[in-house]
Amino acid sequence: MKDMFEQDETLNALREALELSPENGILRSQLARLLMTRGRLEEAETLLREGLAKCATSEVLQATLAECYRKLGNTSAALVILEDLVKRPSCKPEYYIQYARLLLLKGQLSEAAQAYQRGISHNPELADPDLAAALDIRPSGESESWQDDPDVDEQGRIRIPVGESPPEDPILEMEKPDLGFKDVGGMDDLKKQIRLKIIEPMKHPDVYKAYGKIIGGSLLMYGPPGCGKTYLARATAGEIDAAFYSVGLHDVLDMYIGASEQRLHALFENAREHAPCVLFFDEVDALGSSRADLKASSGRHLINQFLSELDGIDGVNDGILILAATNAPWHLDPAFRRPGRFDRLLFVPPPDLEARTAILRVLLRGKPQVDIDCDAIAKKTEKFSGADLKAIVDQAVEDKLEEALAKGVTEPLRTKDLLHTLKQVKPSTSQWFASARNYALYANEGGIYDDIINYLKLK
Numbered sequence: 001m002k003d004m005f006e007q008d009e010t011l012n013a014l015r016e017a018l019e020l021s022p023e024n025g026i027l028r029s030q031l032a033r034l035l036m037t038r039g040r041l042e043e044a045e046t047l048l049r050e051g052l053a054k055c056a057t058s059e060v061l062q063a064t065l066a067e068c069y070r071k072l073g074n075t076s077a078a079l080v081i082l083e084d085l086v087k088r089p090s091c092k093p094e095y096y097i098q099y100a101r102l103l104l105l106k107g108q109l110s111e112a113a114q115a116y117q118r119g120i121s122h123n124p125e126l127a128d129p130d131l132a133a134a135l136d137i138r139p140s141g142e143s144e145s146w147q148d149d150p151d152v153d154e155q156g157r158i159r160i161p162v163g164e165s166p167p168e169d170p171i172l173e174m175e176k177p178d179l180g181f182k183d184v185g186g187m188d189d190l191k192k193q194i195r196l197k198i199i200e201p202m203k204h205p206d207v208y209k210a211y212g213k214i215i216g217g218s219l220l221m222y223g224p225p226g227c228g229k230t231y232l233a234r235a236t237a238g239e240i241d242a243a244f245y246s247v248g249l250h251d252v253l254d255m256y257i258g259a260s261e262q263r264l265h266a267l268f269e270n271a272r273e274h275a276p277c278v279l280f281f282d283e284v285d286a287l288g289s290s291r292a293d294l295k296a297s298s299g300r301h302l303i304n305q306f307l308s309e310l311d312g313i314d315g316v317n318d319g320i321l322i323l324a325a326t327n328a329p330w331h332l333d334p335a336f337r338r339p340g341r342f343d344r345l346l347f348v349p350p351p352d353l354e355a356r357t358a359i360l361r362v363l364l365r366g367k368p369q370v371d372i373d374c375d376a377i378a379k380k381t382e383k384f385s386g387a388d389l390k391a392i393v394d395q396a397v398e399d400k401l402e403e404a405l406a407k408g409v410t411e412p413l414r415t416k417d418l419l420h421t422l423k424q425v426k427p428s429t430s431q432w433f434a435s436a437r438n439y440a441l442y443a444n445e446g447g448i449y450d451d452i453i454n455y456l457k458l459k
Contacts, residue, residue, distance in 0.1 A: 010034060011031070011034055011035070011038075014027060014030060014031040014034065015031065018031060022054065023054060023055065025051060025055060025058040025060045025061050026060055028047060028048065028051040028061060029048075029051075029060045029061055029063075029064040031047060032044040032047050032048050032064050032065075032068065033064060033067075035047065036067070036068060036071060041068060041071055041072050042072075044068050045065065045068050045069075045072065048061055048064055048065040048068060049065070052065065052441075052442070056441075056442065059085060059088075059092070059095075062081050062084070062085060062442065063081070063082075063085060063092075063094075063095055063098065065081060066078040066079075066081040066082050066085075066098065066102075067098065069081070070101070070102060070105075074434070075102055075105050075106060076431065076434055076435045077434060077435065077437075077438045078102050079099075079102050079103070079106065079435075080330075080435055080438035080439055080442070080443070081438060081442055082095060082098055082099040082102055083099070083330070083443075084442060084443045085099075086099050086115065093118075093119045093120070093122035093123035093126055094119065094123070094126060095119075096115045096116065096118045096119030096122075097115075097116060097119040097120075097126050097128065097131070099112075099115045099119075100112045100113070100115040100116035100119065100131065100135070101131065103115060104131070104134060104135060109135060109136070112135055113135045113136070113137055116128075116131060116132065116135055116137065117137065172245045172246070172247065172251065172267065172270060173245075173246075174243045174244070174245060174274070174277075175234070175237075175243070175244040175245075175246070176241075176243060176244070177234040177235065177237045177238035177244050178238065179234060179235050179238045180235055180238040180239045181195075181235055181239055183235060183238075184228070184231065184232065184235050184355075185351070185354055185355045185357065185358020185359060185362075186351055186352045186353070186354035186355025186356070186357075186358060187228070187232070187348075187351065187352065187355050188354075190232065190346065190348060193346055194219070194232070194236055194346070195239075197217070197219060197344055198217065198219055198236060198321055199236065199239050199240055201213065201217070202240045202242070202276060202321065203240060205319075217321065217322070217344070218310060218321075218322040218323070218324070218341060218342050218343075218344070219321075219322075219323050219324070219342070219344045219345075219346055220284070220323075220324045220325075220326065220329065220332075220336075220337075220342035220344065220345050220346065221233070221323065221324070221325045221326075221345075221346045221347075221348050222325070222326050222327070222328075222329040222345060222346070222347060222348065223327070223347055223348035223349055223350075223432075224327065224349075224350060224385055224428070224429035224432040224433065224436075225327050225385065225387070225428070225432065226385035226386055226387030226388065226428060226429075227348050227349065227350050227351065227385045227386060227429070228348060228351065228355075228386050229282075229325035229348050230246075230280070230282060230325060231386075232348065233246075233278065233280045233323045233325065234280075236278065236321070236323065237277075237278040237280075237321075240276065240278075240321075242276045242277050242278050242321065243274055243276075243277040243278070244277070244278045244280065245267075245270070245271060245274075245277060245278065245279050245280065246280045246282065247267060247279065247280060247281045247282070248282060248283075249283060249286055249287065251263065251267065252264050252267070252287060252302075253287075258301075260302050260305075261301055261302055261305040264287075264302065264305050264306060264309060265305065265309060267279070268309040268317075268320075271320050272316065272317065272320060275318065275319030275320050276319040276320070276321070277319070277320060277321070278320075278321045278322075278323060279320055279321070279322050279323070280323045280324070280325070281322070281323070281324040281325070282324075282325050283325070283326060283327075284324035284325065284326050284332065284336075285326040285327075285328050285329070285331045285332045287302065287303075287306060303333055303335075306336075307335055307336070307341065310322065310336075310340070310341045310342075311340060311341070324342060325348075327432065329345065329448075330439045330443065337448070345448065347451035347452065347455070349451075349455050350382075350383045350384060350385050350427070350429050351384075351385070351386060351389075353378055353379065353382075356377075356378035356381055356384065356389060357374045357375055357378040359386050359389050360372075360374040360377055360378060360389055360393070361374050363389060363390055363393040364393060364413070367393075367397065367413060368410065368411075368412040368413060369412050369413040369414070370412045370413070370414055371414070371415070372413060372414065372415050372418065373415045376415060376419075377392075377415065377418050377419065377422065380419070380422060381422065381427075382427075383427045383429050383430070383433075384425075384427045384429070385427065385428055385429050387428065388425060388427055388428050388429075391425050392418060392421050392422055392425050393418070395421045395424065395425065396413060396417045396418050396420075396421040397413070399417065399420075399421065400413060400417065433452075433456065436449070436452050437452070437456060437458070439452075440452040440453045440456070440458065441453075441458065
C-alpha cells in the first residue's frame with residue numbers, strides 16, 4: 001500500500017511538472033513509464049502520442065511508445081518505430097537491445113542476434129544473459145563451422161569450385177498480356193497516374209525523344225497484399241502491347257557467390273534485346289533490402305548490381321519499362337528511390353467500391369447463381385482486398401457444395417449466401433495498415449507516405 005501511495009504521489013508530481021513544461025519529452029516519458037508499471041497502457045499511449053504530436057522527432061518519446069506498443073501486444077507497430085531509430089547514425093545502444101527483443105518476438109532470430117550484439121558492442125553493461133540465451137548467442141570464441149570455411153560466405157553461399165562451370169543464365173517466359181485497363185474495374189486514379197507517367201511516353205516516343213527524354217522508366221507500386229499490383233502491371237503491358245517478363249526471387253537468387261549478380265545482369269540484358277517490354281519485379285524488397293540492415297557483403301553486392309542496372313551503366317534501358325511491387329516499401333534501400341530509379345511510387349490501396357463490384361462479378365462468372373446483388377456485397381466489404389473477396393466467394397461455393405452433397409440437390413448461389421459468408425471473413429489488409437500507419441506518421445520523410453495518410457484520413 002505504501003509503494004502504491006508513493007507511486008500515486010509521483011504520478012501527481014509528474015503531471016503537475018508536465019503541465020508547466022508540456023514540451024519536456026523526458027518528463028512525459030517518465031510519466032508514461034510509470035503509468036505502464038501500473039498497467040495503464042492505453043493512458044500511457046495517449047500521453048506519448050500527444051507528446052509526439054508536439055515533437056514528432058523526439059527519440060525518447062518514440063522509444064517509450066515502442067515499449068508501450070510491445071506491452072500492448074502490438075509488436076508490428078513497435079517494430080516500425082525501432083526500425084527507424086536504429087537506422088539513425090546516433091542511435092543509442094539501448095535501442096538496439098529493445099529492437100532485438102521485438103525481433104525475437106517476431107521469430108527473426110538472426111536479425112535479433114545482430115541487433116543485440118551491436119548494442120552490447122557499444123555498451124557492454126547492457127548485456128542480458130537471458131536474452132542472449134534466447135538468441136542462442138555463444139560465448140566469445142565459439143562459432144559455427146561454416147563461418148570458418150573459406151569456401152562459404154557470410155550468408156552460407158558457396159564459392160564456385162575450380163574447374164566447374166558457373167550456373168546458366170535464367171530464361172524468362174515472355175508473355176503478351178491480352179488484357180488492358182478496360183479489364184481493371186475501378187481504380188481510375190491509379191490508371192490515370194500510370195497512363196500519364198508511363199503509357200503516354202511509350203505510345204508517343206518521337207515526341208518525348210524530341211525533347212531528349214528516354215522512353216521507359218521505372219515505377220514502384222506498393223500497398224497491402226492481394227490488391228492487384230501484379231494484375232495492374234500486366235494490364236499496363238497490355239495497354240502498350242509490350243512483352244511482359246515477370247521476375248521472381250528464384251529467377252535471381254543463386255547459391256553460388258557472384259551468381260545472383262550475373263543472373264540479374266542477364267535478365268536486364270535480355271529485356272534490352274527485346275525492347276519495348278515490361279520487366280516486372282515482384283516482392284522487390286526481398287532483392288533490394290536496406291543495405292544498412294545487411295550484415296553480409298554479398299547481399300550488398302546484389303543491391304549495388306541492381307542499382308547499376310537501373311541506372312543503365314552497363315546498358316541502355318531505352319524502351320524498357322521497369323515495374324516493381326512490394327508490400328513493404330519501408331524495407332527497400334533508400335538508394336532505389338533516387339531520381340532515375342524507382343523515384344515514382346504508386347500506392348495501390350484495396351479496391352474501391354466500383355472495383356469490388358467488378359471483381360465479384362468476375363469471381364462469380366460461370367458459377368450457378370440467381371440475381372446476386374454484387375453492389376450490395378461490395379458496399380459491405382470496404383478495405384477488403386481482391387484476395388479477401390475471392391475467399392468469400394470460395395467459401396460460399398464450398399458451403400453450397402456441402403449442402404448439395406447432403407441434400408442430393410444443387411442450389412444456385414444467392415446474395416444471402418455471400419452475405420452469410422461475409423460474416424466469417426475479415427479484411428486481411430488491417431494488419432498491413434497497422435504497420436503502414438506508423439511509418440506514415442513517424443517515418444514520412446519528404447511526404448513519401450502521404451497517400452497512406454490521405455487514405456486513412458489521418459490529417
